[in-house]
Amino acid sequence: MSETVEQRLAGLGVKLPEPAAPAANYVPYVISGNLVFVSGQITMMDGELKYVGTVGDDLSTDDGYQAARICAINLMAQVKIACGGDLERVKRVVKLGGFVNCTADFTDQPKVINGASDLIGEAFGDIGKHARFAVGAPSLPLGIAVEVDGVFEIS
Amino acid sequence: MSETVEQRLAGLGVKLPEPAAPAANYVPYVISGNLVFVSGQITMMDGELKYVGTVGDDLSTDDGYQAARICAINLMAQVKIACGGDLERVKRVVKLGGFVNCTADFTDQPKVINGASDLIGEAFGDIGKHARFAVGAPSLPLGIAVEVDGVFEIS
Amino acid sequence: MSETVEQRLAGLGVKLPEPAAPAANYVPYVISGNLVFVSGQITMMDGELKYVGTVGDDLSTDDGYQAARICAINLMAQVKIACGGDLERVKRVVKLGGFVNCTADFTDQPKVINGASDLIGEAFGDIGKHARFAVGAPSLPLGIAVEVDGVFEIS
Numbered sequence: 001m002s003e004t005v006e007q008r009l010a011g012l013g014v015k016l017p018e019p020a021a022p023a024a025n026y027v028p029y030v031i032s033g034n035l036v037f038v039s040g041q042i043t044m045m046d047g048e049l050k051y052v053g054t055v056g057d058d059l060s061t062d063d064g065y066q067a068a069r070i071c072a073i074n075l076m077a078q079v080k081i082a083c084g085g086d087l088e089r090v091k092r093v094v095k096l097g098g099f100v101n102c103t104a105d106f107t108d109q110p111k112v113i114n115g116a117s118d119l120i121g122e123a124f125g126d127i128g129k130h131a132r133f134a135v136g137a138p139s140l141p142l143g144i145a146v147e148v149d150g151v152f153e154i155s
Numbered sequence: 156m157s158e159t160v161e162q163r164l165a166g167l168g169v170k171l172p173e174p175a176a177p178a179a180n181y182v183p184y185v186i187s188g189n190l191v192f193v194s195g196q197i198t199m200m201d202g203e204l205k206y207v208g209t210v211g212d213d214l215s216t217d218d219g220y221q222a223a224r225i226c227a228i229n230l231m232a233q234v235k236i237a238c239g240g241d242l243e244r245v246k247r248v249v250k251l252g253g254f255v256n257c258t259a260d261f262t263d264q265p266k267v268i269n270g271a272s273d274l275i276g277e278a279f280g281d282i283g284k285h286a287r288f289a290v291g292a293p294s295l296p297l298g299i300a301v302e303v304d305g306v307f308e309i310s
Numbered sequence: 311m312s313e314t315v316e317q318r319l320a321g322l323g324v325k326l327p328e329p330a331a332p333a334a335n336y337v338p339y340v341i342s343g344n345l346v347f348v349s350g351q352i353t354m355m356d357g358e359l360k361y362v363g364t365v366g367d368d369l370s371t372d373d374g375y376q377a378a379r380i381c382a383i384n385l386m387a388q389v390k391i392a393c394g395g396d397l398e399r400v401k402r403v404v405k406l407g408g409f410v411n412c413t414a415d416f417t418d419q420p421k422v423i424n425g426a427s428d429l430i431g432e433a434f435g436d437i438g439k440h441a442r443f444a445v446g447a448p449s450l451p452l453g454i455a456v457e458v459d460g461v462f463e464i465s
Contacts (some may be wrong), residue, residue: 008423013354024424024427024431025424025427025428025430025431025432025438025439025440026406026427026431026439026440026441026442027439027441028441029404029441030403030404030405030439030440032344032345032402032404032439032461032463033188033343033344033345033463034187034188035187037405037441037461038298038441039441039442039443040442040443040444040445044453054414062249074222086450092187093185093187094187094192095185095192096181096186097175097443099445101446102293102294103293103294104209104293104294104448105293105294106186106294107294107296107297107298108296108297109294109296110296111229114180117179117180117181118180120180121179121180122180124281126330129180129181129185130180130181130182130185131181131182131183131185131192131193131194131304132181132194132195133194133195133222133252133254133302134195134296135195135254135291135292135296135302136256136260136292136293136294136295137293137445137446137447138293138412138414138446138447138448139412139413139414139415139416139417139419139446140417140445140446141417141418141420141444141445142417143417147443147445149441149443151187151192153187153188155331164356169311188343189342189343190342190343190412218359238454247340247342248340249340249342249347250340250347251336257448257449258448258449259364259448259449260449261449262449262450262451262452262453263451264449264450264451269334269335272335272336273335275335276334277335281410283335283337284335284336284337284340285335285337285340286336286337286338286339286340286347286349286459287349287350288349288350288407288409288457288459289350289451289457290350290409290447290450290451291411291437291447291448291449291450292447292448293414306342306347308342308343
């Protein structure tokens with residue numbers, strides 16, 4: 001693949017946002033050695049919170065998939081900043097941690113978190129294949145449907 | 156201890172399965188530096204899903220313990236592949252993350268996740284002593300009782 | 311800042327406890343390379359379990375904040391031991407994982423986990439700014455309100 005990650009994202013209609021840096025005691029990412037640990041990302045897009053609700057109740061599995069996709073976009077936006085703007089410095093997507101705000105009888109957390117895994121796989125190709133977990137949560141910050149954090153290896 | 160990890164497992168009656176590699180955008184493990192990040196493992200054994208249910212409701216704490224033990228077997232099976240078949244390359248079991256599908260009044264998550272910690276401790280001895288968390292979840296993939304992921308240091 | 315971490319903690323009225331080492335197959339922390347992985351810490355203080363309950367039900371957001379603060383104290387106490395008693399060896403607080411025992415309609419997990427992030431930020435200054443996630447859980451070990459684990463980089 002000779003396209004860059006951002007070119008592939010553009011081909012998928014995805015433009016990475018420029019997230020504001022939170023002025024708090026926690027930060028969007030920390031670099032330690034050649035690993036970037038990215039904070040749990042939420043379903044904020046274009047300044048609006050999307051997919052507020054509970055999968056298995058007022059939101060469907062496909063809603064959850066789309067919510068996870070937004071989390072992945074925000075993860076990549078943070079990693080881009082961690083890389084000084086150049087996502088080609090990513091050597092491997094190491095791990096995603098996926099939390100799904102869902103009912104107690106919902107069992108398709110993997111299908112929901114695929115929304116993040118699929119986009120990152122399409123964007124990064126082979127180096128985008130990552131370890132992950134996908135679990136349920138009774139509730140998430142601001143009522144969002146999905147939260148995803150990540151670990152990335154960069155050069 | 157002059158026995159190998161697999162010999163100790165055999166002494167415990169445990170034979171590691173050969174898990175199929177999922178053809179998806181996520182993978183069972185990723186190696187970064189000398190760390191292996193293993194995806195959340197489920198209660199699949201001999202091609203069958205075991206311990207589907209909720210601890211504190213239709214499943215007991217001991218059921219949960221047994222479920223966590225299966226997750227640990229699957230974790231070790233993945234690490235074995237990551238090590239090219241030689242578990243003696245494991246230098247340290249670094250961390251387990253344990254999620255227990257349980258009721259809101261269940262408070263023995265540590266006793267459940269001990270099912271994974273104990274087996275890994277018996278298999279690896281001193282280098283098997285790991286950091287971990289043990290938390291509740293309202294639901295897990297496919298309705299399983301326990302999901303455990305892990306980080307391992309290898310040579 | 312010329313004060314040490316422990317001097318800053320003392321200025322905040324915080325004295326780190328000397329936690330007992332659990333005699334189990336899991337341990338409070340594991341050092342791998344220059345990373346310390348600390349096990350999920352609970353709300354134990356002065357030998358007593360504090361803040362047992364559910365945020366959004368019998369406990370308030372501020373109760374949760376105080377519970378998270380205790381978890382942070384215990385995290386730092388473990389890291390101090392990992393550093394052979396010298397917290398100045400901490401080069402960066404890398405990541406906190408925050409679990410809040412809460413109701414399904416509680417959405418202020420970040421405000422709760424700020425109890426950990428704020429104290430660690432005050433104690434460590436710039437190197438205390440960390441990545442994190444903050445999620446809900448239906449229940450936690452022993453019924454506590456908050457559990458927090460962490461990754462720290464040391465020299």
